[in-house]
Amino acid sequence: MAETFYPQESIYNLLPDLLDAEKPKHSTRFRPAAIRLDDKVSKIAMKTMGPAKVETPSPEKYLKKHSREPKLPQKKEGPRRTCTARKPAVPLRSEQPPAGRKSPKAATAPVRPRPSAASVDTNRGHKELLEHSGLVPKYVKKKGYGEVPQYLQHRGEELQRSAEEYDKYLTERTEEGPMRRxxxxxxxxxxxxxxxxxxxxxxxxxxxxxxxxxxxxxxxxxxxxxxxxxxxxxxxxxxxxxxxxxxx
Missing domain, CATH: 1.10.287 (Helix Hairpins)
Incomplete structure (x- = not known):
């Protein structure tokens, strides 16, 4: 690096000499030729389909039809079970089981709940129970349907009684006064x-x-x-x- 003349108190004297640190210590003049040779060798090796030392398949071992489909294991034939004794006949519907015994079907079969009636009112499947929809006439089947309630009967009797008492009072008052009915x-x-x-x-x-x-x-x-x-x-x-x- 060429010498530069700066005063002793200059700020440039505090900076390190970066150009001398980055400069390589040794370089050869044959390096570019070696790199070109390595690139050429690697390209020639890649010109073939796969590694060069792989054994090629024989022409006699060609791929046949359905050769790669999975095959089920063969069934092993064993001794077959035979039953010589005959089972008892199925009991008739009219026959009754012995006392204290129940049929195994009735004992093990679960009681399935009966599905509740419902109505579907939209094309998206909205479902509503018929019991709460107002479409089932359940109030008509009540015992006292169509009869006047007790509280209305009592109210009517009270109104009739009050009207009779008022007419009686007017009749008595008019008979005492100058008017008559x-x-x-x-x-x-x-x-x-x-x-x-x-x-x-x-x-x-x-x-x-x-x-x-x-x-x-x-x-x-x-x-x-x-x-x-x-x-x-x-x-x-x-x-x-x-x-x-x-x-x-």
Whole structure:
């Protein structure tokens, strides 16, 4: 490295000489040729299919059809079991088993639960039990279905009793005062009498002349109309109300 002239207190004097540390100690001039020779040898060795010293297969040992399929082991034939004694006949359905014994099938067979009825209402398989869906008429089969409940019967009896007591109280109060209550027979009789009178007035009204030009005819027509209007209101009153009070 060439000498450089810096003052003694320069900062460059504190840095190490990196170029001298990285410089190789020895190098040969034949190295590039050796590398090229090694690359050539390795490429020539790889030109064949696999290692060169592997023995090639014989042409007689070619691959046959179904040669690589797995084969099942051969069955070993052994002595066959034979039964000379005959089993007892199957009992008939009408026959009863001996006392204190049960058939082995009935003793070992488990009781399978019966599947509950359900309805599928969507194409994705949503299932709902019929018991809680409202499609099964289970309330119709109850013992007291269709009958009026007891609490409603008691309530109706109480209302009827209170209405009777109120009518009795009104009857007593009206008998003591200046008013009295019409009975059903009197109410029907008065209603028939009002209807009969109304029919007579309507007959008289129809017989009036068409041309009403005098003062007498006008007053007669107005009088009949007023009487018919009053009778119609009285008939409607008697038909609408069953309880009617009149002055004594």
């Amino acid at each position: 019409l009975s059903d027979e009197e109410r029907r009789a008065n209603l028939e009498s009002l209807k009969k009178t109304l029919a007579e007035l309507q007959d008289k009204y129809r017989r009036l002349p068409v041309v009403v030009d005098t003062l007498t005819r006008k007053s007669r027509k107005l009088q009949l109309e007023a009487e018919m209007k009053q009778l119609e209101s009285d008939v409607e009153l008697f038909q609408r109300f069953k309880t009617i009070y009149i002055a004594k």
